[in-house]
Amino acid sequence: MLKAALLIIDVQEDFLPPNGALAVPNGRAIIDKILSLCDVSRFLWLAIALTQDWHPTNHILFASQHNVEPFTNLEFEHPGKEKNACTGKIKCKRQTVWPDHCVQKTKGSEIEPSILATFDALPAYIPKLIVQKGYLQDREYYLCFSDVWHLHKTELEDFLLQNEISHIVVVGLAYDYCVLHSAVDSLLSRFSTAVIKDCCLSVHPEKIKETEQAYQEAGVQLFATMDDFMASLQN
Numbered sequence: 001m002l003k004a005a006l007l008i009i010d011v012q013e014d015f016l017p018p019n020g021a022l023a024v025p026n027g028r029a030i031i032d033k034i035l036s037l038c039d040v041s042r043f044l045w046l047a048i049a050l051t052q053d054w055h056p057t058n059h060i061l062f063a064s065q066h067n068v069e070p071f072t073n074l075e076f077e078h079p080g081k082e083k084n085a086c087t088g089k090i091k092c093k094r095q096t097v098w099p100d101h102c103v104q105k106t107k108g109s110e111i112e113p114s115i116l117a118t119f120d121a122l123p124a125y126i127p128k129l130i131v132q133k134g135y136l137q138d139r140e141y142y143l144c145f146s147d148v149w150h151l152h153k154t155e156l157e158d159f160l161l162q163n164e165i166s167h168i169v170v171v172g173l174a175y176d177y178c179v180l181h182s183a184v185d186s187l188l189s190r191f192s193t194a195v196i197k198d199c200c201l202s203v204h205p206e207k208i209k210e211t212e213q214a215y216q217e218a219g220v221q222l223f224a225t226m227d228d229f230m231a232s233l234q235n
Contacts, residue, residue, distance in 0.1 A: 002233060005047040005165045006037055007186070009144065009172030009179050011115050012053060014101040014108030016173075021101040021108055024174050024201050031112060033199045034171055037226060038118045040126055047127040047163045049156060050119055051144045051172075051182070052111055053102035054132035061140045063097040070099040078149060079138045093148065095140060104135065129159045142181035145189050157189050167192045169229065171199035176211040184218045194221040194229055 011034065017023040037043060055062070063070040078091040102109040110116075111130075122128055131154050133141040140148045145157050160168070168191045170183045179200050186193040195215065202211060215222055223229040 003046050003165050004167040006045045007168050007170045008050045009182055010051055010053055011112045011172050012102055013110050021099045024203055027201055030199050030201055035118055047165055049129045051131045054104050054135045055102050056137050057103055058137055060138050061097050062100045064100055072097050127163045131156045142178050143185040144182040145185040170195045175200035175202040176204055183220045187219055196223055196226050198225050
């Protein structure tokens with residue numbers, strides 16, 4: 001029996017049109033498809049998890065904290081001031097800063113209502129978890145297993161291991177950011193990982209070739225539809 005979990009990434013109001021602060025174009029178009037995946041009479045998930053961006057008002061990756069325009073690239077120091085062994089300098093990462101979004105306890109941080117209602121109504125025998133990420137002020141969380149520096153772990157990996165999960169199917173927003181990085185992080189955590197393309201959308205659809213190259217180089221399996229994924233299990 002395939003020991004699989006469904007992982008739904010960041011389907012929150014601030015990532016959805018028409019009013020989201022960081023809305024993914026046409027983002028609501030995938031909601032019905034994601035809802036269909038939550039049908040546990042059809043798909044035998046052993047666990048289902050949602051992720052939720054959950055930022056403080058002064059999060060370090062908000063452009064407003066640096067008096068620059070959103071989508072500017074800035075250099076950020078390692079939160080623990082860890083130094084490069086060769087140069088002796090503090091390690092740095094160049095990262096994009098964003099409009100304020102998914103601020104804790106605001107409308108924008110809320111999980112899309114129909115997805116949350118479906119999640120809440122799952123049968124009691126299905127283990128489920130909402131993973132909040134990005135609540136530490138001094139680091140970014142494109143990944144849902146850890147921060148970008150791999151210093152702080154969320155509870156997701158322990159949840160999956162406790163439920164003896166070996167395979168993860170990833171859907172949600174955005175295909176070229178948090179879905180991508182979470183899928184790669186899943187592989188690094190030694191879970192077989194697949195992404196269902198028609199249940200995801202990109203911030204930059206014009207860069208789809210670069211995005212899919214990143215998936216392929218990491219070893220993440222891509223499937224056009226859930227039917228394609230299911231068919232692959234028969235081969």
